[in-house]
Amino acid sequence: MEKMSRVTTALSSNTISGRTMFCHLDAPANAISVCRDATQVVVAGRNIFKIYGLEEEQFVEKLNLRVGRKPSLNFSCADVMWHQMEENLLATAATNGAVVTWNLGKPSRNKQDQLFTEHKRTVNKVCFHPTEVYMLLSGSQDGFMKCFDLRKKESVSTFSGRVICFSCLGSFYVTCNSKITEGWLATGGRDKMVKVWDMTTNRAKEIYCVQTIASVARVKWRPERKFHLATCSMMVDHNIYVWDIRRPFIPFATFEEHKDVTTGIVWRHQHDPHFLLSGSKDSTLYQHMFKDATRPVDKANPEGLCFGLLGDLAFAAKESLISSDANRKPYPGGDRRYPIFFFKKPDPTEQFAHVSSALSVFETDLDSNRMDWFVKTAQLYLLSGKPFAELCDHNAKVAQELKRPQVSTTWTMLRIMFSDPANLTTPGPNHNLSKLGTLPLMNSFSMKEMGSGMGTESRLERSKGDSRQDNIHLEPGNSHISNNNEENEETEGSDGQAEYMFGDAELDDDDLYSLPTSVPEYALPQEAFQLRHEIMDNPSAPEHLQQDKADSPHVSGNEAEVTCLTPIESFSLISISQPLYSPHLPASFFCPIVREMLSYYAEQGDVQMAVSVLIVLGDRIRKEIDDLTQEHWYMSYIDLLQRFELWNVSNEVIKLSTCSAITCLNQTSTTLHINCSNCKRPMSNKGWICDRCHQCASVCAVCHHVVKGLFVWCQGCSHGGHLEHMMNWLKSSAHCPAGCGHLCEYT
């Protein structure tokens, strides 16, 4: 680092080296200035006026110019300037309006040279002419700018205060080192903007504008860098920013050392871009090395990513990241904090300047829209209004059609578990469905009840390992579309095996997931005889009891049909036609399993299933699950439904829920204001009978019956009726069906 800076600065006559360092001042600084050879810096403030030497490792106080027993206000400096040609000459702007020059060559302790007291108010700025040795310019809050000739005792010319740079009572400051080569002028002001003007033409033209977060106090062009300038602000913000004016939004570099407002900044040497000196109200004088600066852009996030509701992804990224791999910097080798003077290829300055982001949305294509299943399921599920068994069947079918065999199976199982056997009147579907339901049942049973023979885990592992048999179990779920379709079952092949199982984003390297391509020989016909034949071959095992229990409700309904499907590994889980135990297992027997199953669904992100089952099962399961969990599920599901704007479903769920916290969702802050359709007066809140005309207010204007369910009415004439009737009516006529002549409006 040091070497590099030496090399770069070798261009100028002397070599500068150093490090980031600071020293404490006795008092807050107002301004600083360096001498031409960059070895000394003068610090001026209300109560300080000192010269420090800049050494390799530290600041060394060289001279205190604030001498004399009686402190004069002339020492109270707002600005200071070191003459860039005359090494001994300094000028200060005093807060009492005096402009003072100092000659360091004077032998006496008091170096004050000349005193100009022409300004009426505080002088903000002094500046030597860069080429004319004796010319000194000052700007004051009195609105005037004066030019002094140091050889005379007075100003040689006075400019009206309405000169652009000193307007607004000196709130604009002009950098004294405006780019001569470019003819550019940078201004910063209270409007929190730094503007760069092109002065080469007759009319100054604004060519760049940098927005800062606070009023700008000082602006200094960075030496040797065409587009860089440093700023500090006069309040709020204590940092020093170096901007690349081509990218006016993010500072190129930041120096954050100061604890209070930075009042003076100066580049140490006019040909060295790596050293910046600053003085601050926190009474410190800093030398900043550019390599130690923080780079806000490194912390700035170059990417944005968000998942949409339907599984689409919005992605915004810096173009250089996504366009080519050349610019990629691997982590952590590619240090992004290269100092600017490490002139690597490509030039980091250039990289910094031209940056933009590309925004794109990755949409799941319509066929496999990732959340479609949720919406459809929510809409098609029946949660109430039918006998329990029918609800389960219906929902199983819905799940089946949406290619969600596991869910479908679960519904079927639930029906079997909780149905009253007497209600089973449709043996056909029962049979098929029971087959689907068998596997999970068996698993759960073997786990729960089979303590003697085999540990749960080993049992599980083996069942996993045996993919062939798993496959058998999966098979019926796959192509089983209609419930009563024996033919289909017998002829089903391996078509589409892979399709139902895997989502777009699924890997199939797990045992349980992998489906061998061989067509499983299994096909269970509905005819009882074949099935029984199979059974005959199998020895009976203790597990039968359990198995039998599981399916007993069904078995009792249809004796001839056997419920067990296939052996799972060494256990030949078959059922016996005569139940050994009473077929009427109490439903509560299954509750722990169902509870676990619901938790499983919830943990898998399918809270829809958990809530739907909860509602359909109702009292059968409610007591098993603690209220907090139930409420949590309900809330989550309702939130999801509302996201998808499925208001009706959401409302239904709220209505059907048994949690008090949920049901009250519908009852809070919903007010209905209605007019009686007869007398057109506002109704009181007591039911649907009008107080005045004592008639039912909710009579359908089309069919003249009392409306129950969805009621729609015109806010203009208070007439309305069944939603469907009104929709039909309005197709043919725009007038009110009640004959009142009103042109009804419905939105």
Place this chain on the structure above:
Amino acid sequence: MFVARSIAADHKDLIHDVSYDFHGRRMATCSSDQSVKVWDKSENGEWHCTASWKTHSGSVWRVTWAHPEFGQVLASCSFDRTAAVWEEIVGESNDKQRGLSHWIKRTTLVDSRTSVTDVKFAPKHMGLMLTTCSADGVVRIYEAPDVMNLSQWSLQHEISCKLSCSCISWNPSSSRAHPPMFAVGSDDSNVTYGGKVQIYEYNENTRKYGKAETLMTVTDAVHDIAFAPNLGRSFHVLAIATKDVRIFKLVPMRKESTSTGPTKFEVQTVAQFDNHNSQVWRVSWNITSTLLASSGDDGCVRLWKANYMDNWKCTGILKGDGSPLTGSSGQPTAMSTVVGSSVQTSQNALNGMSAGRYFFPPLDPPRAGTRYGHLLPPSSLIEHCDAEPIQPQPQALPHRLSSRSLLPLPEAEGQ
């Protein structure tokens, strides 16, 4: 399969954040050019910019939507040390006709002394609350006591995290069993000490937020953090973007009713992937928390999904500009060059076939019957995507397995 639709964002500098609204029909982007843009999805699926305005006087780091129950409300935070709340004004008929909407600033939150790095609304059930975190390590929680008056926000909590904060995420769980909880990530670059992710929880008794957990294993700068949507789970899942993608599971330990301290969590590292092979900038969960997307300095979006055993796998890579993924980008070194080129070839073939706009997540299992099937690498190659996921502790297994084995038919989620 994803279709990339690129949008001419026309931001003049880097875009730092994109955010979908609650219903997924609107999108907000924010950029260093100090502006925020709002995009609306039209009937045919096109995104149109309906509003673009200057929000701050510095880079806008993040933008986020409030729950629509509170209106069309956005919050933004910026380098200029402020956060701002914006509301869309309806009824401006002229603007509406031109397809533009008008947003006005409701408040500016000026408490921070440094850059405000993230802003998030708290979950809806907590009311209208806004959280900011700033580079000086302070998290501030504001509340609008009157949801109809968005110009009044009171600073409710000020929590000092000691470390420079870069991101914040609320636990979205609405369960009463889960006290309000948020996680803060720090982009402090000093790797010698860990704990770059801290989790704070509200204590009902003290009415203050207290630190519940510090993830000491996270030692690198964290750039994004996201709690998975909690749809009725008893535990929490947290994704972290640091030098790699990490997924943590926080299982609340059963709490004695008498204890007043914060909930103790059993922290499990569920997965850790360095497939981006570079800094990871963003993580985002899908709505059912079954899919995690991450983006890194490699310019790719990677999708992660857990199988039924809670093993997380990479299931897709999306390249930002829709160009084919080259073998070198992000593939672990274990993969031979032959494999790499074969993937590439198949990719190229795919892209050539579909005019460059379609691409197939290359690691999908081949699907029988699709015309892409034969172009994809054999399934044996799929292995290469798996970074070794950290297995959960064995003692955690029995319960999990027992609940799993009940329903061993894994379901293809959301086909």
